[in-house]
C-alpha cells in the first residue's frame with residue numbers, strides 16, 4: 098500500500114483490445130477475441146478475481162437461455178416473440194435474435210469444458226426447467242469459464258477498479274483506453290487500447306434494499322454490482338437506452354432465493370394467505386390498466402409482480418409459495434435445496450436459521466428492491482449497433498455491439514435493448530462483441546494517442562478522496578462525523594434514500610411522479626456536489642468511493658429516463674402515478690439519452706421501435 | 711456477521727483475501743488472521759468459505775433476519791461439493807453435488823487449431839460454428855427495407 102502522501106506508482110499497459118470486467122460477458126469476449134485475433138494483445142481488467150467475480154460468484158443452477166435448435170425445441174423467432182411479449186413490446190429485436198441464434202454453440206462449449214448439465218438418460222436431451230431454461234450442477238460455472246479465459250488472453254489484471262474510459266487526444270468520440278487503480282497496492286493503472294469492450298456489471302444498491310442493517314449485503318444482484326457498465330459509458334458520451342426499465346424480482350422473502358425452478362420445474366404454486374390463487378381474479382382490473390398485454394401468454398414478468406403487489410396492498414398477503422406440496426420425494430427435496438446451494442446459498446442459511454423445512458411448510462414470497470441491469474427480464478444499457486445481416490440502417494452503424502463511441506463495445510449487462518440474455522446469452526454477446534472488435538482492429542490498426550493532461554487529470558481525481566482525508570481527517574477527533582468529509586457508506590445511504598423515496602423504491606410501493614422525480618434529481622445534484630468532499634481512509638474505501646460515483650451516474654440516468662417517459666409501461670417494475678396507463682400511441686418507442694462530457698448537459702429523446710418480423 | 715473466522719484454525723494464508731469478490735476479507739494486522747471488515751457488503755456467496763484450506767471460515771446468517779443456532783458448511787473437492795446443514799432445531803441434512811465432469815486445466819484454448827479464414831472473418835459465424843450449433847447453418851432473416 099502506498100504511504101500516505103507518497104505519489105502512487107503508475108503502471109502503463111499497452112494493448113490492442115482491453116476488456117473491462119471478467120464476468121460472463123467479459124469471459125466470452127476474451128475467448129472469442131483470441132480465436133479471431135491470434136496476433137493481438139488482449140488484456141482483461143477486473144476489480145475482483147475472475148474465478149469468483151460478478152453475478153455468478155456463487156454458481157448457478159440453471160442456464161436460462163438455450164434454444165435447443167438441434168432438437169428443434171425452439172427457433173430464434175420463438176425467442177424474439179417471447180422477449181417482445183415479456184418486455185411489453187419494447188426490445189431491440191435484432192439484438193435479441195442475434196443472441197438466440199448463437200447461444201446454443203456457447204452452451205455446447207460449456208458442456209465440452211466440463212459443466213455438468215442435467216441430461217435425460219432416455220432422450221439424451223438436456224433437462225428443461227422451463228421453455229428456455231436448462232438445469233445444471235453449476236457450483237463451478239464461473240471457475241470453469243475463468244479457466245478458458247486465462248488460456249485465451251495475454252494478461253488478466255485483477256483487483257483493478259476501472260474508474261474512467263480514456264478519450265482519444267484528437268477525438269472525444271473515440272475511445273483510447275481506460276484508467277483505474279489497484280485496490281491492493283494503490284498504484285495507478287493506464288490501459289492504452291485501440292478498442293475497448295465494457296463488460297462491467299449492472300447495479301444493486303441504487304435503491305435502498307429491504308434489509309438495511311447487516312443484511313444489506315443480501316441483495317438479489319450482488320452488492321459489488323456497482324453500475325460501472327453504465328457510468329463508464331455515460332461519461333464518454335455514449336448513447337444509452339431503456340435506463341428507466343429497471344428490474345424488480347419476485348423472490349423468497351429475506352433469503353432472496355430465485356423462484357424459477359420452483360414454478361417451472363417443480364410446479365409449485367403461489368397463493369395469498371387464504372390459500373387463494375389471485376392472478377385470474379385480478380385480470381379484469383389489469384386489462385383496464387394495460388389493455389391487451391394483460392392477456393399475453395406467458396404473462397409478462399412485470400405484470401405478475403403487479404398482481405402480487407396489488408394483492409399485498411389489499412391486505413391479503415403474505416404471498417406463499419407452496420413448496421410443501423411439491424417436495425414429495427427425496428430427489429425433489431434434493432433438487433430444491435441444490436437450487437439454492439448452487440446460486441443463492443443465503444436462502445439455505447435463511448431456511449436453516451428460521452427453521453423452515455420446505456417440504457413441510459410454505460415460504461413467503463416478496464418483491465425485491467429495484468435493480469438496474471441489462472441481461473435479465475429488463476434491458477437497460479448502451480444503445481449499440483446490431484448484426485450486419487439483419488439490422489435495419491437506423492440500428493446499424495458498422496460493427497456489431499459497438500456503442501455510439503468509436504472503438505467502444507459492450508456486452509452483457511452493458512448492452513441495452515436485449516433482455517433475457519442471462520449467463521449464456523451474456524457470454525454469447527461477449528463473443529459477438531469481440532469478433533466485431535477484432536474486425537474493427539483490422540480496420541483501425543494504429544495506436545490511438547491520448548492527451549497526457551487527460552491522464553494526469555484522472556490520476557489526481559482518482560486519488561483525491563485519499564488526499565482529502567489526509568488533510569481533513571486530523572481536524573476532528575475520532576469517529577465518522579466530519580463537516581468536510583463524506584464517507585462512501587454515508588453517501589451510499591443517502592443515494593439509496595433519495596432513490597427509494599423519490600425514484601419509486603419499496604417504501605413508495607415503486608411509485609413516483611414528475612414532482613418527485615424532479616426533487617430527486619435536485620437531491621442527486623447535491624450529492625454529486627458533495628462527492629468532491631469524499632474521504633477514503635484506505636484503498637478499500639477508495640474502491641467503495643468510486644463504486645458510489647458509478648452508482649450515482651447510473652441513478653441519475655434512471656431518474657432522467659423515468660421522468661421523460663410519461664406512461665407506466667411496466668407496472669410491477671415501477672409506476673408513474675401521474676401517467677398510470679400503458680400508452681402505445683405515444684410511447685411504443687425507446688427512450689434514449691446522451692450526456693455531453695464537455696458541457697455536462699443531458700439530452701433525452703426517443704428512438705423508434707421496429708419489429709424484426 | 712455473515713462470514714466469521716475461527717481463531718484456532720486460520721493460518722493467515724490470504725486465500726480468502728484473494729478470492730472475495732467484495733474485497734471484505736482482510737488480514738487483521740495485530741492477529742495476523744483474516745476477518746470480515748464489512749459484513750453489510752457480504753453476499754454470503756461462500757467463495758471464501760470454499761477457498762479456505764483450513765476450513766476456518768463459517769457463515770452466521772444476517773443478524774437482521776436470521777436467528778442464531780444454524781450452520782451451512784461446504785467441503786469442495788475437484789469433482790464435487792458436499793454440504794452439511796444444521797437446522798435451528800438441530801436436524802441435520804447432507805447433500806452432495808457434482809461440480810465438473812472433466813479434469814481442471816483440460817479446456818482446449820481457442821487458439822489451438824487452424825486460424826480462421828478471411829471468409830469466416832467477414833461472416834456472421836462465431837468460433838467453432840456452425841459445428842457447435844449442432845444445426846446445419848446459422849439462422850438468419852431477410853433484411854426488411856428500412857422504414858422511414
Ligand SMILES: Cc1cc2nc3c(=O)[nH]c(=O)nc-3n(C[C@H](O)[C@H](O)[C@H](O)COP(=O)(O)OP(=O)(O)OC[C@H]3O[C@@H](n4cnc5c(N)ncnc54)[C@H](O)[C@@H]3O)c2cc1C
Nearest residue numbers: 118120121122144150151152161259325472509510519520
Ligand atoms: C442470484 C442470481 C441468479 C441468477 N440466476 C441465473 C440463472 O439461473 N441462469 C442464468 O443463465 N443466469 C442467471 N443469472 C444472471 C446472470 O448471472 C447474469 O445475467 C450475467 O452474469 C451477466 O453477465 P455480465 O458479464 O454482464 O455481468 P457479471 O457476470 O456480473 O460480470 C461483471 C464483471 O465486471 C467486473 N467489474 C464491475 N465493475 C468493474 C470495474 N469498475 N472495474 C473492473 N471490473 C469491474 C465484476 O467484478 C464482474 O467480474 C442470475 C444472477 C443472479 C445474481
Ligand code: SF4
Nearest residue numbers: 720721723724726762
Ligand atoms: S483462507 Fe482461511 S486460513 Fe487463509 S487467511 Fe483466510 S481464513 Fe485464514
Ligand code: SF4
Nearest residue numbers: 730752753755756758
Ligand atoms: S461470503 Fe463472499 S462476499 Fe462474504 S466474505 Fe466470503 S467471499 Fe466475501
